[in-house]
Amino acid sequence: MTDKLNGLEKEVMQTMKKIYTETVIDHAMNPRNTDKINNADGFASITGSCGDTIKIWLKVNDCKIVGSTFWTDGCSATVACGSVATEMVKSQNITQALAISQNDILEALGGLPEGNRHCALLAAKTIKAAIQDYITMRKEPWKKAYRKC
Numbered sequence: 001m002t003d004k005l006n007g008l009e010k011e012v013m014q015t016m017k018k019i020y021t022e023t024v025i026d027h028a029m030n031p032r033n034t035d036k037i038n039n040a041d042g043f044a045s046i047t048g049s050c051g052d053t054i055k056i057w058l059k060v061n062d063c064k065i066v067g068s069t070f071w072t073d074g075c076s077a078t079v080a081c082g083s084v085a086t087e088m089v090k091s092q093n094i095t096q097a098l099a100i101s102q103n104d105i106l107e108a109l110g111g112l113p114e115g116n117r118h119c120a121l122l123a124a125k126t127i128k129a130a131i132q133d134y135i136t137m138r139k140e141p142w143k144k145a146y147r148k149c
């Protein structure tokens with residue numbers, strides 16, 4: 001049974017290596033920043049046209065992102081995009097983080113197949129929305145009580 005599983009695991013890895021870069025595989029197999037942040041300063045949950053969702057939580061101190069985590073029910077590429085995007089925004093101020101684009105995420109991952117490029121767009125949009133949420137909560141902190149995260 002274990003031999004069969006090991007064989008299957010090898011097969012999956014070989015298939016992944018044909019499709020994805022080493023960086024994508026690393027982030028997909030060992031995703032960073034996967035814990036939810038309680039009492040987050042910024043939060044967003046976006047579902048893409050493919051039906052996959054990314055949620056992002058931010059901890060912000062004086063306009064600087066000091067913590068960033070994600071969750072997704074998407075594919076390996078989506079996991080890699082959430083992982084790398086949350087790494088990219090750490091220690092950035094919100095203006096820098098707002099500028100992160102689909103292309104920045106694709107570049108950090110060394111690219112994605114055409115059919116998965118939208119995963120990077122979803123991650124970039126969710127980061128932006130979480131920062132927008134932070135900005136809104138600073139102006140209207142009472143809204144935090146109605147946030148579902």
Ligand code: FES
Pocket residue numbers: 048050051052074075077078116118119122
């Ligand atoms: Fe849709 Fe990745 S976000 S397949």
